[in-house]
Amino acid sequence: MTTASGPALELRRVSKVYGSGPAEVRALREVDLAVRHGELVAIMGPSGSGKSTLLMIAGSLEEATEGEVLVEGVPLSGMSSDDRARMRRRSVGYVFQDFNLLPGLTAAENVTLPLELDGVGVRTAAAAGVATLEKLGLADRAARYPDELSGGERQRLAIARAIVGDRRLLLADEPTGALDSVNGETVMRLIRAACREGTAGVVVTHNARLASWADRVVFLRDGRVIDRTAAPAGPESLLTPGPMT
Amino acid sequence: MSVRHALLALLSEGPRYGLQLQQEFTARTGEVWPLNVGQVYTTLQRLERDGLIESDDAGGEGQQKTFRITPAGGREFAQWLRTPPGTMPPPRDELVMKVLVARRVPGVDVHELIQAHRRHLVETMQRYTRLKEDTPEDDVALGLVVDAELFRFEATTRWLDAAEARLARFPAPHPNGASEASVPPVLTPEVRP
Ligand SMILES: Nc1ncnc2c1ncn2[C@@H]1O[C@H](COP(=O)(O)OP(=O)(O)OP(=O)(O)O)[C@@H](O)[C@H]1O
Ligand SMILES: [Mg+2]
Secondary structure, X not given: OOOOOOOOEXXXXXXXXXXOHHHOEEEEEXXXXXXXXXXXXXXXXXXXXXHHHHXXXXXXXXXXXXXXXXXXXXXXXXXXXXXXXXXXXXHEEEEOOOOOOOOOOOHHHHHHHHHHHOOOOHHHHHHHHHHHHHHOOOHHHOOOOHHHOOHHHHHHHHHHHHHOOOOOEEEEEOOOOOOOHHXXXXXXXXXXXXXXXXXXXXXXXXXXXXXXXXXXXXXXXXXXXXXXXXXXXXXXXXXXXXXXX | OOHHHHHHHHHOOOOEEHXXXXXXXXXXXXXXXXXXXXXXXXXXXXXXXXXXXXXXXXXXXXXXXXXXXXXXXXXXXXXXXXXOOOOOOOOOOHHHHHHHHHHHOOOOOHHHHHHHHHHHHHHHHHHXXXXXXXXXXXXXXXXXXXXXXXXXXXXXXXXXXXXXXXXXXXXXXXXOOOOHHHOOHHHOHHHOO
């Protein structure tokens, strides 16, 4: 493939229909989106506008009804299901809206599992796990099981699991929903730092303060992209009032 | 915050020159709240007249006067710190007015208007967040000021979300036809006691 310099993730005219007949739901309508390596994009929109659906399709956990999804320039439709599974495991970090932690594993094991599945040695994985838990302020919770953690701690654990190792694509659905504003900011700084190192990030949030960590914000309504923020301006422009002050 | 109290605050740390006061205030608020020299000198004159500060008029050169806070100024400042800020909403909040008006004007899509304001707010917030990101975390003053602005903008975006949901449930009344009062009560459960 010669598309290595292209976007890390690309959705081309992606539509998604759930159900059929009277139960039919058009969750996405002809959505175009491209995210480059090193870039963080936030998706905002009201409940039911298709944000989670978009993220699931981007991570190949759901299939598009129409249109095409390309990861590192490779169309998912052309991959075997084995290749897709490997790509999901290796290159994609997910933070699900409901965390999806494995209840039978400790916090540390939840974080290292993706690395071990990927063939990383137990010791290396453990070291990476400890370092990541530390970044999220969870080092002293490593031996606990998810049901022994507070809601906010579970959420941070889900984030630790998603950013451990070297992920090419980070997909996070309301990653700060259960967090207070201080921890919410810590998480956004970490996601931002991961993107600085080359990860392509997509974060779904209904909170404008968290979305403002992104390079670009895409607004969804009724499954459609209705608006996008302009190219980011530097902070120096703060002192020159815009047209709507 | 009034310029008056901003200056008393700086002077309660120790004597300062006028120009120094202007530079320090601007620097400490991360240049988010600029203050011009003219404002500083007029305010200093008034504070001195009211006996809250005093100056050593030594050289007579206005620019190089040193100002210090008086005991009366210290009391005024301590009391101001504990006085709750005004909680009355600003009269006729501009954004609220725009949405109220847009809702009734034919040919204006109020949802599109709300989205335009939402986008503008988010773009502004991106610039503040970038400023915060580019500042060392130990610059506490800047962090405090930027967060205050970010939380304020966030509140406005949340109002827009709520306004949009409300307007979707109760579309605009016909300009010169049915009024809101004619909406059957069954459709307005939230206004029932
Ligand atoms: N598995 C499914 N089967 C049928 N409909 C679904 C399914 N998943 C989602 N939907 C519908 O698709 C639409 C988009 O759902 P989605 O979960 O993407 O919304 P969302 O923007 O993430 O909302 P929220 O902010 O509430 O999480 C909704 O109308 C939802 O009911
Ligand atoms: Mg969702």
